Amino acid sequence: MQNFDYQTPTRLIFGKGVIEKLPEVMAAIGKRVLLTYGAGSIKKIGLYDKVLELLKDFEITELPGIQPNPKYDPSVLDGVRLCKENHIDVILSVGGGSVLDCSKAIAAGAMYDGDPWDLISYKVKAKAALPIVDILTLATTGSEYDCGGVISRTETNDKIGYIDPLLYPVCSFLDPTYTFTVSKKQTAAGCADAMNHIMEQYFVEDASLLNDGFCEAGLKSLMINTKACLANPNDYRARAEMMFACTLGCNGIYALGNSPSGWPCHGIEHALSAYYDITHGEGLAIITPRWMKFILSDKTVDRFVKYGVNVFGIDPGMDKYEIANKAIDMTYHFFEEIGIPMHLRDVGIGEERIGEMAHHIAVNEGLDHAFVPLTEKDIAEILTASL
Amino acid sequence: MQNFDYQTPTRLIFGKGVIEKLPEVMAAIGKRVLLTYGAGSIKKIGLYDKVLELLKDFEITELPGIQPNPKYDPSVLDGVRLCKENHIDVILSVGGGSVLDCSKAIAAGAMYDGDPWDLISYKVKAKAALPIVDILTLATTGSEYDCGGVISRTETNDKIGYIDPLLYPVCSFLDPTYTFTVSKKQTAAGCADAMNHIMEQYFVEDASLLNDGFCEAGLKSLMINTKACLANPNDYRARAEMMFACTLGCNGIYALGNSPSGWPCHGIEHALSAYYDITHGEGLAIITPRWMKFILSDKTVDRFVKYGVNVFGIDPGMDKYEIANKAIDMTYHFFEEIGIPMHLRDVGIGEERIGEMAHHIAVNEGLDHAFVPLTEKDIAEILTASL
Numbered sequence: 001m002q003n004f005d006y007q008t009p010t011r012l013i014f015g016k017g018v019i020e021k022l023p024e025v026m027a028a029i030g031k032r033v034l035l036t037y038g039a040g041s042i043k044k045i046g047l048y049d050k051v052l053e054l055l056k057d058f059e060i061t062e063l064p065g066i067q068p069n070p071k072y073d074p075s076v077l078d079g080v081r082l083c084k085e086n087h088i089d090v091i092l093s094v095g096g097g098s099v100l101d102c103s104k105a106i107a108a109g110a111m112y113d114g115d116p117w118d119l120i121s122y123k124v125k126a127k128a129a130l131p132i133v134d135i136l137t138l139a140t141t142g143s144e145y146d147c148g149g150v151i152s153r154t155e156t157n158d159k160i161g162y163i164d165p166l167l168y169p170v171c172s173f174l175d176p177t178y179t180f181t182v183s184k185k186q187t188a189a190g191c192a193d194a195m196n197h198i199m200e201q202y203f204v205e206d207a208s209l210l211n212d213g214f215c216e217a218g219l220k221s222l223m224i225n226t227k228a229c230l231a232n233p234n235d236y237r238a239r240a241e242m243m244f245a246c247t248l249g250c251n252g253i254y255a256l257g258n259s260p261s262g263w264p265c266h267g268i269e270h271a272l273s274a275y276y277d278i279t280h281g282e283g284l285a286i287i288t289p290r291w292m293k294f295i296l297s298d299k300t301v302d303r304f305v306k307y308g309v310n311v312f313g314i315d316p317g318m319d320k321y322e323i324a325n326k327a328i329d330m331t332y333h334f335f336e337e338i339g340i341p342m343h344l345r346d347v348g349i350g351e352e353r354i355g356e357m358a359h360h361i362a363v364n365e366g367l368d369h370a371f372v373p374l375t376e377k378d379i380a381e382i383l384t385a386s387l
Numbered sequence: 388m389q390n391f392d393y394q395t396p397t398r399l400i401f402g403k404g405v406i407e408k409l410p411e412v413m414a415a416i417g418k419r420v421l422l423t424y425g426a427g428s429i430k431k432i433g434l435y436d437k438v439l440e441l442l443k444d445f446e447i448t449e450l451p452g453i454q455p456n457p458k459y460d461p462s463v464l465d466g467v468r469l470c471k472e473n474h475i476d477v478i479l480s481v482g483g484g485s486v487l488d489c490s491k492a493i494a495a496g497a498m499y500d501g502d503p504w505d506l507i508s509y510k511v512k513a514k515a516a517l518p519i520v521d522i523l524t525l526a527t528t529g530s531e532y533d534c535g536g537v538i539s540r541t542e543t544n545d546k547i548g549y550i551d552p553l554l555y556p557v558c559s560f561l562d563p564t565y566t567f568t569v570s571k572k573q574t575a576a577g578c579a580d581a582m583n584h585i586m587e588q589y590f591v592e593d594a595s596l597l598n599d600g601f602c603e604a605g606l607k608s609l610m611i612n613t614k615a616c617l618a619n620p621n622d623y624r625a626r627a628e629m630m631f632a633c634t635l636g637c638n639g640i641y642a643l644g645n646s647p648s649g650w651p652c653h654g655i656e657h658a659l660s661a662y663y664d665i666t667h668g669e670g671l672a673i674i675t676p677r678w679m680k681f682i683l684s685d686k687t688v689d690r691f692v693k694y695g696v697n698v699f700g701i702d703p704g705m706d707k708y709e710i711a712n713k714a715i716d717m718t719y720h721f722f723e724e725i726g727i728p729m730h731l732r733d734v735g736i737g738e739e740r741i742g743e744m745a746h747h748i749a750v751n752e753g754l755d756h757a758f759v760p761l762t763e764k765d766i767a768e769i770l771t772a773s774l
């Protein structure tokens with residue numbers, strides 16, 4: 001086990017109807033609220049009206065229209081400006097991981113005098129950030145229980161994971177009923193994203209028995225419950241279990257004391273969605289089995305055997321490579337079965353920019369230090385195999 | 388899944404040599420320190436000198452001699468008095484769970500004007516508590532990552548679990564090397580305590596797939612790593628994995644959203660160690676399999692089947708009751724194998740006070756609301772079967 005230094009101060013309020021506690025939680029933080037949200041699905045499900053009704057005694061400034069793969073310009077910049085102009089005390093993010101990621105960058109930018117990109121690009125370390133409360137409407141990123149956010153800058157094709165302990169939400173409201181209306185496409189993509197979060201922590205050189213068991217439980221829970229959500233979108237128990245497994249995805253609990261992995265699939269996928277603005281979870285589902293095939297070797301095969309036996313129930317008596325390859329195939333087929341397009345061409349990505357993306361990834365993502373180190377050529381090969 | 392409201396603000400600093408960060412952590416909290424510890428094992432392993440050297444710029448007041456099953460009188464009362472007399476800013480607990488539990492009660496008592504028993508007995512809710520930092524030397528209770536402590540009051544045979552969110556340690560230093568010198572007896576008892584913490588969360592009516600997987604991983608990790616620690620007390624990896632699995636035991640992560648269990652084995656054992664001052668983990672190991680046999684029924688058998696198959700690898704094709712009984716027997720034999728005396732008589736408890744203890748438990752522990760409700764007669768039967 002490696003040394004670690006771990007703290008997750010966020011309060012999780014989980015379950016049906018918990019939003020009634022919102023005014024009490026908000027009142028303890030501040031009165032002037034920046035309400036951030038996306039394309040308006042929160043209006044369709046009545047959540048927008050509910051929030052305004054509960055916060056009728058607060059001063060609300062709105063930042064709507066935050067997109068998936070949230071953009072530095074205009075969303076982060078607009079949010080920072082609104083916070084400064086209106087002396088905002090607290091940001092209330094209502095939506096999925098993109099809205100929350102964007103809100104985190106705004107929270108830091110609002111307390112900084114210069115260009116917020118200085119912070120996101122790690123040129124300057126934030127000294128403070130506005131407090132954030134969130135109401136989650138999509139189970140996937142785990143942003144509600146971590147201190148990171150991913151921000152895209154279109155003109156430079158940058159997609160940066162901005163991480164700072166100042167960015168833990170103060171409180172996350174997790175009501176699984178808000179995810180009943182999430183489409184099959186987004187439910188499946190959310191599952192793939194959350195599963196990949198766990199895989200990025202599972203495929204490492206040094207892991208504890210406990211962490212392996214946690215990761216295997218997370219993966220199995222996500223697979224079983226996602227299928228149940230797709231079969232019956234209003235299945236409370238399945239939506240709840242899926243939400244909870246996603247929430248734990250990025251806060252470290254699945255991998256405390258494990259050696260680092262470098263998060264290679266995320267490193268590769270960030271370029272895909274920066275260049276082509278595809279759905280992050282779909283990009284991950286496409287990359288993951290190709291990356292697995294690529295890194296399978298005598299060094300890694302035992303890890304794949306453990307994965308195959310404990311997650312997919314493959315017979316441990318089989319040949320090691322047979323188990324490993326079967327596990328990778330079962331990963332692929334699971335994603336296919338839940339309806340994810342499994343080729344880059346299916347999501348509008350051809351071979352034209354593979355070289356350019358591989359170069360961008362090699363320069364920016366540090367995958368030469370991944371569990372299995374990846375060169376620019378390796379990355380191009382994984383991308384080509386994903387076409 | 389049940390609704391839940393969860394927050395664990397404690398910072399965990401884990402691994403070999405992490406104590407070097409102590410001055411930095413302490414300096415951010417305060418200068419006047421109450422140093423609490425037990426019988427002096429921290430002097431034998433050099434930790435006492437190390438702490439004093441690291442904190443040479445702090446004002447240290449000492450409270451030594453805190454016993455296992457820590458006592459209200461004198462330890463809590465002395466600690467509260469020392470805090471008030473010396474205007475203590477922060478308590479530094481160096482030792483195992485008993486020292487830390489005692490420190491928590493002191494932390495609350497120090498900020499209260501009346502008799503600290505008012506707080507521990509829930510007559511009065513604490514409004515504040517001193518901050519606590521701890522350096523752990525024994526893997527077992529999980530007190531380093533929860534907000535509870537168990538305090539004994541000898542004259543009334545009370546042993547109360549005092550829980551308040553104010554009592555989360557600010558920071559827990561977890562260096563597995565400090566547990567190298569823990570005796571075989573205490574290592575085994577620590578394992579039994581930690582395993583029972585998980586079982587108390589696993590044997591419930593409603594549990595998520597994720598929690599079941601977490602609990603099963605925790606139990607398996609504890610069993611494998613405890614055996615490794617007993618075989619080689621200086622096995623860093625085994626000590627580290629054991630410490631980490633114990634740390635997560637009582638902070639809720641093993642059972643978020645599960646229905647409550649009532650912690651029946653702890654309820655019963657608290658009377659044993661209150662009346663006879665036995666080692667808590669040994670009492671739990673003795674009670675657990677008898678309690679299991681007692682509650683095995685058509686209502687609970689499926690839970691025992693899951694436990695037997697997933698924790699002990701019992702063939703799922705066998706008859707349900709056969710699996711359940713085998714799982715209970717394997718639990719018993721595991722405790723026996725790691726050297727725990729498995730009869731109450733072995734730890735000096737005869738049948739003389741069973742009626743009295745059963746009555747005390749029935750009145751004070753609320754086990755009529757446990758996973759399987761227990762009456763005074765039931766409790767007496769479990770105790771008698773444990774003789």
